[in-house]
Amino acid sequence: MIRLTIDKKTVEVEPGTTILKAAHKAGVEIPTLCHFELCDMGIENKPGGCRICVVEVEGRRNLAPSCMTEVQEGMVINTHNIRVLNARTTVLKLIISDHPFDCLVCAKSGDCELQDLARQFGIRTVPYGGEQSHYRKDTSPSIIRDVDKCIMCRRCEMMCNEVQTVGALSAVNRGFMSVVAPAFEMNLEDSPCTYCGQCVSVCPTGALTEVDHTNEIIRALSDPKKTVVVQTAPAVRAALGEEFGLEPGTLVTGRMVSALRELGFDHVFDTDFSADLTIMEEGTELLQRLRGHLAGDPNVRLPILTSCCPGWVNFFEHNFPDLLDVPSTAKSPQQMFGAIAKSWFADRIGVERKDLVVVSIMPCLAKK
Incomplete structure (x- = not known):
């Protein structure tokens, strides 16, 4: 010692x-x-x-x-x-002198570690002026990169490379213009990014944030012409309670459904339902492949891998393009529910597809 x-x-x-x-x-x-x-x-x-x-x-x-x-x-x-x-x-x-001063409208306002430190240190003025680094904003279907707010902590790089083993982010450039970005500063959607969202979860500032559809949902809920249904992933009911001070893992299914109904959602569904459909589809496809294999078909690919996670599918497509015929062709549970809601369920309740809004509450940005 x-x-x-x-x-x-x-x-x-x-x-x-x-x-x-x-x-x-x-x-x-x-x-x-x-x-x-x-x-x-x-x-x-x-x-x-x-x-x-x-x-x-x-x-x-x-x-x-x-x-x-x-x-x-x-x-x-x-x-x-x-x-x-x-x-x-x-x-x-x-650090703050090379940071945008848009805290009031920043997605991380109130949950920003740089902002918290400035408050803790009692910083009210920044005496250092001069040139600031500026980069183009990169918006993908799931993640927004506002690299002007990057402080080069490299947490996202660590998560992407060491934890997720995706390799989409690394430090580029040198000196004043150094920043964490995809190779050759390409757009995130053109990189090997799987949209797992782990980089967003560890970013201490607003440099990486998720695409937010909250205002669109509010508009839909406020429109009397729209029927709004919502599906919640199983992980949500087990993780949501922690945000309200409950023990991690506490199930809040009933309270969550009640809250969603109070917000104005017309119907609340559990993605477990479409997960069962996905299992049946993947099971059927497995049986078909086994029959073909036993019949001597040389083109049948075994084993079969699940396709129920969009992040996993993205990872597979980027890293194993020669094996794209191995995963199942079935949609993910979330995608399958959306298809069923817009077709069978819309017909069942007598609503036109254009007037039915399907909202998904999921734990992963890849599902956006």
């Missing part, structure tokens, strides 16, 4: 522990911006680029990034003295 002192508190930690983690063990919170960790998966993003987490190590000339600096025996560390606070505030002001 290594013994060190952090803000006059003695703490013992394992060798290889960073100052950031040692401070957390000692009950000392150090602000961070680029650092991000998935403890259960053993994956950590710590490029040390933002320098918000710097601390003073006595005997060391310069300030040290706590997310990258490993502890040593006898270290004496100051995390909140005037020198450290001044350095953090200066760095934060420099």
Whole structure:
């Protein structure tokens, strides 16, 4: 064990522990911006680029990034003295000086880590002026890239490459114009992106956000000529409660349905229904392939892989284009429900297809 002192508190930690983690063990919170960790998966993003987490190590000339600096025996560390606070505030002001000032209309307003730090540090003015970096906005069916708001934390790059193994994002350019983007700065929809949305979930600013259809839904619900139905994925009823302070995994099916009806949805469906249809379609297709194989048909492809997840289908199409005849040809449960709702259900309730609006509440951006 290594013994060190952090803000006059003695703490013992394992060798290889960073100052950031040692401070957390000692009950000392150090602000961070680029650092991000998935403890259960053993994956950590710590490029040390933002320098918000710097601390003073006595005997060391310069300030040290706590997310990258490993502890040593006898270290004496100051995390909140005037020198450290001044350095953090200066760095934060420099980051904000190259950031758009459109917080009121930004999709991440109120849920932005950069905004939270500015509030925590009491920043009300930015004394640094000059040129700002500007990039074109990239809108795909699922994700909006507003790269003017990128702070180069590289969390999205870590998620895309190390966790999802998609490889759609990486750092491009150098110096002032460096940014995280697809190769050759191509549009996201032309890249290997699967629209899984994991990059959006870890972005600390509004550089990556999902395409939002809320206003379109409100207009549809307000239109007396429209019949609006909604389908909810099974994961939603298990995850939604956490947003309202319930224990993670708490089922809120009944309350969710009641809330949707109160909002004005005419009919509420569970995607479980169309998932059963997908299973039957894929099962039928498997039987057909097996019959063909047993009959000696050399063109039959086995095994069969599911096609129920659009993100998985996108991944397969980009990475295994020579095996596109292996997955099932069946639609996903969400797509199958939309087709049934617009045809069989619309006829059943006597509504024209153009007047029936189908809304999907899903956990994955690939389903947009």
